[in-house]
Amino acid sequence: MSAGPQNAVVKEIPPKAADLSAWYTAACLKAELVSYSPVRGCVVLRPAGFGLWENLQRELDARFKATGHENAYFPLLIPESLLMKEAEHVEGFAPEVAWVTHGGQEELTERLAIRPTSEVIIGTMYAQWVQSYRDLPILINQWANVLRWEKATRPFLRTMEFLWQEGHTAHASAEEAREETLRMLDVYRDFAENVAAVPVYAGVKSASERFPGAVETFAIEALMPDGKALQSATSHDLGQNFARAYDITFADVDQQIKHAYTTSWGMSWRMLGAMIMTHGDDRGLRIPPKMAPIEVVFVPIVRTNDDRAIAACREAADTLKAAGFRVRVDVRDEQPGWKYSEWDLRGVPVRVEIGPRDVDAGTAVLVRRDRAKGDPQQKQSVSVEALQRVLPALLDDIQRSLYAQAKQFLDERTIAASDRVSFYEMCKNRAGMIDVPWCARPECEAHVKEETGATTRLLRDLAAGATACIPCGEPAKVNAYFAQSY
Amino acid sequence: MSAGPQNAVVKEIPPKAADLSAWYTAACLKAELVSYSPVRGCVVLRPAGFGLWENLQRELDARFKATGHENAYFPLLIPESLLMKEAEHVEGFAPEVAWVTHGGQEELTERLAIRPTSEVIIGTMYAQWVQSYRDLPILINQWANVLRWEKATRPFLRTMEFLWQEGHTAHASAEEAREETLRMLDVYRDFAENVAAVPVYAGVKSASERFPGAVETFAIEALMPDGKALQSATSHDLGQNFARAYDITFADVDQQIKHAYTTSWGMSWRMLGAMIMTHGDDRGLRIPPKMAPIEVVFVPIVRTNDDRAIAACREAADTLKAAGFRVRVDVRDEQPGWKYSEWDLRGVPVRVEIGPRDVDAGTAVLVRRDRAKGDPQQKQSVSVEALQRVLPALLDDIQRSLYAQAKQFLDERTIAASDRVSFYEMCKNRAGMIDVPWCARPECEAHVKEETGATTRLLRDLAAGATACIPCGEPAKVNAYFAQSY
Numbered sequence: 001m002s003a004g005p006q007n008a009v010v011k012e013i014p015p016k017a018a019d020l021s022a023w024y025t026a027a028c029l030k031a032e033l034v035s036y037s038p039v040r041g042c043v044v045l046r047p048a049g050f051g052l053w054e055n056l057q058r059e060l061d062a063r064f065k066a067t068g069h070e071n072a073y074f075p076l077l078i079p080e081s082l083l084m085k086e087a088e089h090v091e092g093f094a095p096e097v098a099w100v101t102h103g104g105q106e107e108l109t110e111r112l113a114i115r116p117t118s119e120v121i122i123g124t125m126y127a128q129w130v131q132s133y134r135d136l137p138i139l140i141n142q143w144a145n146v147l148r149w150e151k152a153t154r155p156f157l158r159t160m161e162f163l164w165q166e167g168h169t170a171h172a173s174a175e176e177a178r179e180e181t182l183r184m185l186d187v188y189r190d191f192a193e194n195v196a197a198v199p200v201y202a203g204v205k206s207a208s209e210r211f212p213g214a215v216e217t218f219a220i221e222a223l224m225p226d227g228k229a230l231q232s233a234t235s236h237d238l239g240q241n242f243a244r245a246y247d248i249t250f251a252d253v254d255q256q257i258k259h260a261y262t263t264s265w266g267m268s269w270r271m272l273g274a275m276i277m278t279h280g281d282d283r284g285l286r287i288p289p290k291m292a293p294i295e296v297v298f299v300p301i302v303r304t305n306d307d308r309a310i311a312a313c314r315e316a317a318d319t320l321k322a323a324g325f326r327v328r329v330d331v332r333d334e335q336p337g338w339k340y341s342e343w344d345l346r347g348v349p350v351r352v353e354i355g356p357r358d359v360d361a362g363t364a365v366l367v368r369r370d371r372a373k374g375d376p377q378q379k380q381s382v383s384v385e386a387l388q389r390v391l392p393a394l395l396d397d398i399q400r401s402l403y404a405q406a407k408q409f410l411d412e413r414t415i416a417a418s419d420r421v422s423f424y425e426m427c428k429n430r431a432g433m434i435d436v437p438w439c440a441r442p443e444c445e446a447h448v449k450e451e452t453g454a455t456t457r458l459l460r461d462l463a464a465g466a467t468a469c470i471p472c473g474e475p476a477k478v479n480a481y482f483a484q485s486y
Numbered sequence: 487m488s489a490g491p492q493n494a495v496v497k498e499i500p501p502k503a504a505d506l507s508a509w510y511t512a513a514c515l516k517a518e519l520v521s522y523s524p525v526r527g528c529v530v531l532r533p534a535g536f537g538l539w540e541n542l543q544r545e546l547d548a549r550f551k552a553t554g555h556e557n558a559y560f561p562l563l564i565p566e567s568l569l570m571k572e573a574e575h576v577e578g579f580a581p582e583v584a585w586v587t588h589g590g591q592e593e594l595t596e597r598l599a600i601r602p603t604s605e606v607i608i609g610t611m612y613a614q615w616v617q618s619y620r621d622l623p624i625l626i627n628q629w630a631n632v633l634r635w636e637k638a639t640r641p642f643l644r645t646m647e648f649l650w651q652e653g654h655t656a657h658a659s660a661e662e663a664r665e666e667t668l669r670m671l672d673v674y675r676d677f678a679e680n681v682a683a684v685p686v687y688a689g690v691k692s693a694s695e696r697f698p699g700a701v702e703t704f705a706i707e708a709l710m711p712d713g714k715a716l717q718s719a720t721s722h723d724l725g726q727n728f729a730r731a732y733d734i735t736f737a738d739v740d741q742q743i744k745h746a747y748t749t750s751w752g753m754s755w756r757m758l759g760a761m762i763m764t765h766g767d768d769r770g771l772r773i774p775p776k777m778a779p780i781e782v783v784f785v786p787i788v789r790t791n792d793d794r795a796i797a798a799c800r801e802a803a804d805t806l807k808a809a810g811f812r813v814r815v816d817v818r819d820e821q822p823g824w825k826y827s828e829w830d831l832r833g834v835p836v837r838v839e840i841g842p843r844d845v846d847a848g849t850a851v852l853v854r855r856d857r858a859k860g861d862p863q864q865k866q867s868v869s870v871e872a873l874q875r876v877l878p879a880l881l882d883d884i885q886r887s888l889y890a891q892a893k894q895f896l897d898e899r900t901i902a903a904s905d906r907v908s909f910y911e912m913c914k915n916r917a918g919m920i921d922v923p924w925c926a927r928p929e930c931e932a933h934v935k936e937e938t939g940a941t942t943r944l945l946r947d948l949a950a951g952a953t954a955c956i957p958c959g960e961p962a963k964v965n966a967y968f969a970q971s972y
Binding site: 042043050072077078100111112124140144 | 525528536540565589591626631
């Protein structure tokens with residue numbers, strides 16, 4: 001924590017409702033999640049931010065392993081000729097690629113791309129590893145940095161280099177590959193809702209929002225407080241496209257040589273951006289307990305000639321630490337009020353205050369970060385001995401309550417539009433997830449985008465009784481959520 | 487595991503003693519730790535290899551956190567002008583740097599280096615974060631990929647891109663920085679000896695072996711079976727060199743503005759190479775239990791019309807898994823003998839065989855990977871119920887025994903040379919760690935290197951009574967271990 005006591009004034013952030021974007025950037029920087037770096041488009045993920053990423057990693061990784069996946073690591077650099085093999089993929093990614101042209105003093109005969117994603121290099125390896133149906137499925141995940149050329153910088157949401165995980169699997173049948181695609185989509189939904197406390201819609205993307213080279217792209221989409229959607233993870237059914245381009249073939253049970261069916265799926269640190277934007281308030285971050293690097297912070301209240309609170313906090317914290325809680329004791333030489341604001345800004349779910357009278361009484365004051373100041377349920381006094389018993393339920397309740405608030409917002413802002421005019425109006429005004437019967441024509445989507453900035457976020461089955469596309473009047477094929485998006 | 491049953495012949499590897507290098511490469515490839523990739527100098531770390539890396543990460547990361555460090559993540563790319571600020575550092579690394587010159591279609595105005603190590607970018611950030619002595623120390627570690635231009639490829643030991651961790655700390659005093667440097671050196675020693683079961687010497691490097699820009703470099707050095715040393719981790723006291731180059735200053739207690747003192751320390755996947763080479767035998771890998779992704783593999787022995795062993799193995803494995811053991815059941819449609827060789831190759835510490843008679847008797851045969859075939863202590867029959875009780879001691883014993891064998895080798899091959907001729911002879915012949923009083927002159931070291939290929943690996947205090955440098959006859963200043971090295 002370099003937000004040391006030298007900053008004796010609590011850092012101000014602008015109100016969230018007035019300008020979400022300004023609030024977001026200030027909150028990320030002042031809570032010391034990230035710093036801008038001297039490299040254009042790149043941020044530093046500071047310890048407070050990396051702690052969030054570690055919790056995401058731990059939770060997701062456990063889910064990947066429980067569904068049979070193993071981790072591996074593939075090279076960062078991809079020879080240009082390899083990248084060029086899958087036509088749609090190249091077209092989609094070439095404009096975003098950083099190129100290595102020199103190694104040491106030597107100019108390379110072939111340029112090397114820094115991976116924007118790893119289908120190409122992983123597909124090439126799978127082609128070597130797979131001979132028979134017995135070698136399938138291959139279920140591999142990689143935790144890695146990737147790079148996509150980018151001029152704008154917005155912490156977590158838009159950076160040139162970012163951290164993510166990318167799963168890459170190969171299967172003997174189309175059905176199995178589709179099952180895998182949907183299984184991982186559901187892992188993402190589960191993580192978003194039950195760990196990050198971010199409610200999402202999960203579903204299929206329209207053709208124009210599809211991953212370059214995929215047969216079908218699925219995604220989870222969250223809705224931010226400004227009414228813009230944020231795609232938080234994707235899962236791609238790649239069919240045989242990459243297997244054909246990179247020659248992943250196998251001898252099937254019937255002795256026929258066939259192309260494998262592959263999938264890929266990824267979640268990046270964007271998910272952290274979605275979580276921060278969803279839950280934060282005017283005092284700063286509100287981190288869901290399951291994602292919080294520090295679940296409980298102790299602030300001792302020290303009086304002249306009476307610093308017993310420090311020992312009391314340390315003792316209580318040690319007991320909790322031994323019981324598996326993530327705790328910190330703030331013994332910095334600062335006023336308690338300053339520390340309260342500081343930890344509010346950083347979003348720690350529960351603050352425990354212990355003062356001289358608490359020491360005498362063996363009590364502590366618990367303060368919930370999720371409740372507003374003045375809310376009668378924000379604070380409670382409990383005996384120090386009860387902490388270990390009280391905290392799990394309290395942390396659970398905070399987790400649930402953050403989710404419930406966000407869910408209510410998503411529900412309220414998922415709106416059916418019943419005519420063309422109000423649909424276009426809602427799209428322009430960022431009314432939320434605008435739910436309409438849709439013709440599924442790219443031209444229709446392109447027109448909506450041009451006029452309003454909104455695109456389809458996800459598609460689902462056509463609602464019963466619907467016949468006409470609300471945006472254009474042609475026959476409807478599906479229902480779609482339209483929204484502007486990050 | 488793509489070493490599927492299609493390979494009905496067990497993969498052969500050459501004998502270890504005859505040609506360590508050929509044995510090593512074959513073992514790494516055939517145990518599926520790594521694959522060569524289509525990118526020159528880069529390997530793929532396959533699931534069996536990544537499992538080793540995950541165990542290294544888990545064990546080291548816990549030690550870093552227990553010593554007060556936090557993780558963070560810094561950008562992959564470093565602008566050329568930044569890299570150029572520390573003169574010695576640049577000189578050391580510039581020949582090894584890969585350069586990004588184009589992003590998308592655009593040619594960059596300033597080249598970007600792919601990090602060969604991160605002192606530069608991290609120092610730049612620390613300069614922004616540190617103002618006062620209260621902001622110190624900063625104790626940060628990063629798990630990352632780095633890249634050093636390299637034509638040769640040897641799994642784990644020499645690759646262009648590699649995985650590592652790099653700790654970077656900043657302190658208010660030289661004493662504190664030195665303490666940190668030595669603390670992390672000891673963390674590495676502890677990890678090498680007590681987790682990877684690789685005995686090492688820990689100590690200081692000679693001037694010519696120092697990290698570019700460091701005041702003092704410390705390292706742990708292991709001795710491979712061919713008598714070559716392998717530097718397995720380094721810890722650098724950077725003094726104020728990087729603080730001066732990157733402007734890391736702070737207002738001290740006395741209000742004076744001072745430069746901070748920094749350290750950096752790293753262990754890479756080379757450590758896995760040291761572990762593999764140290765312990766393997768003619769049958770393949772022998773993984774120390776604490777590093778083994780699979781501690782115990784069950785091989786059911788199935789007879790025609792009697793596959794009860796499969797259920798028995800699964801039941802026993804489930805019990806062990808629930809108790810925290812890392813286990814696998816091999817139910818592939820192959821002969822048990824083939825499977826035994828396969829798991830021997832992969833180095834799993836304990837194999838459990840259960841056949842029809844075992845099912846009747848409620849027993850299992852435990853086979854230790856560390857013992858030779860035919861060794862009376864290689865196998866024992868135990869009741870299945872006793873497995874959970876017997877295994878921890880057995881795994882501990884294997885861990886200890888692997889360490890003891892390697893320690894005996896290191897002890898036997900640490901040899902004092904008493905005259906110049908035998909010293910040069912021993913260096914040429916890779917006799918081991920050649921321990922001699924030394925003058926500490928770079929010219930002397932350079933001459934030994936030229937004649938024999940050996941260099942100093944570590945220095946220590948001059949042995950009592952020693953006066954003359956054995957290699958050259960000048961006055962001795964220290965004792966040094968000389969050896970050829972990887």
